[in-house]
Amino acid sequence: MKGLNQRLLRQGLDRCLSLALRPGTALPLRLITCDGVQHDFGPEPRVTVRLQGPAALRSFLSPSLDRLADAYVHGRFDVDGPVDEVVAVAAALAQAASGRSGALARLLRIEQHDRSLDARAIAYHYDVSNAFYQLWLDPALVYSCAYFPTGQEALEAAQQAKLDHVLTKIGLQPGERLLDIGCGWGALALRAAQCFGAQVVGITLSKNQHALACEQVQRAGLADRVELRLQDYRELDPREGLFDKITSIGMFEHVGLAHLGDYFRKIQALLKPGGLVMNHGITTTDPGNGAAPLGADAFISRYVFPHGELPHIGLVLQRMQEAGLEALDAECLRRHYERTLTLWSQRYEAQSDAIRTQVDEQTFRIWRIYLAGCAYAFAQNWVSLYQVLACQAGADAQLNPTPWSRAYMYPTGAGCVRLSVPAGGPRPRPI
Secondary structure, rough: OOOHHHHHHHOOOOOOHHHOOOOOOOOOEEEEEOOOOOEEEEOOOOOOEOOOOOHHHHHHHHOOOHHHHHHHHHEEEEEEHHHHHHHHHHHHHHHHHEEEEOHHOOOOOOOOHHHHHHHHHHHHOOOOOHHHHOOOOOOOOOEEEEEEOOOOOOOOOOOOOOHHHHHHOOOOOOOEEEEEEOOOHHHHHHHHHHHHHOEEEEEEOHHHHHHHHHHHHHOOOOOOOEEEEEEEHOOHHEEEEEOOEEEEOHHHHOHHHHHHHHHHHHHHHHHHEEEEEEEEEEEEEOOOOOOOOOOOHHHHHHHHOOOOOOOOOHHHHHHHHHHHHEEEEEEEEEHHHHHHHHHHHHHHHHHHHHHHHHOOOOHHHHHHHHHHHHHHHHHHEEEEEEEEEEEOOOOOHOOOOOEEEEHHHHHOOOOOOOOOOOOOOOOOOOO
């Protein structure tokens, strides 16, 4: 019986090679079955896959990123090797087996969204545990694309630079009222109050994030300047007060393609005339607003971001204009997010033992592949990220308060100067 199993496994390996690999293709991959049958897909393999049973071979007969990741997450095979190379090998297998370009492999997927569904999706992703995120994010727990002025900064410095870059772009002034949609653990809200002297309202749907962020506001002594709410953006009422500035960092990915117009109309209604809004979010590079290719989107939707959808930057700008917002500036930060995710993945690998004490093995594997896989997706230009600065649209010149030059976005000697509101009212920061 053992000899029969070995012959079947060898036949399976041969079929895997014939289906997955085109003539002349070589991969740095070694595959070892549970019976010890070994095959190298190329010279000097740097990635080793160890099948835990015959059924695991099915994932390699018609490999896609979601099938391979699903099998790994469920322990049907183990893998040795640098995680970035693991993802690159998986993508090469999927591409070779598909015989199609990434653009042709994309499938349009329209998700349904409502307040209850979105709240559950946010909880699924962000309420793993605060301790889990603290092991691999920067100390301020900024869970969004960092900003690397030279490309050489450490993660901590790059995340602080991102916060300052956003707040400088919107020209935030002392005493102004800022709304931060999707405030996370409160890093931007704290920075806006401490260094720019703003009055901040932050909203999130994550209970874990809200609890820790409120603690950090209290520890910083900023309860009089920062109010954090467990609230859906759709519940905000313009009659309760408008905002001088609005930021949305890494949140609109959860809105849904069908609701982008409603999202931007809500922002437009909450913004004071002469105010500015910054939307910072991930976009697809597919002009048809399709999903990431080779099965990557299916894995992310199933395990990491349920019901998430990515629009193309063209659709973003169109929906903003239709909602009464004029786009003043758009900056592509795709390289910055690739670098951010690479650093997150490296930190995750370095903390793997500690992370395994916080989550079960399946969750550990999901996030391991997710972080490395997303870094690969940004590197391949499957997805991108844009910061879009906008104001209310109209003929009135007072609606656009920005200087004529973009130079104000890149001040020399920028840094955090912790502001206190002086007697007689706040003084403006120079732009």
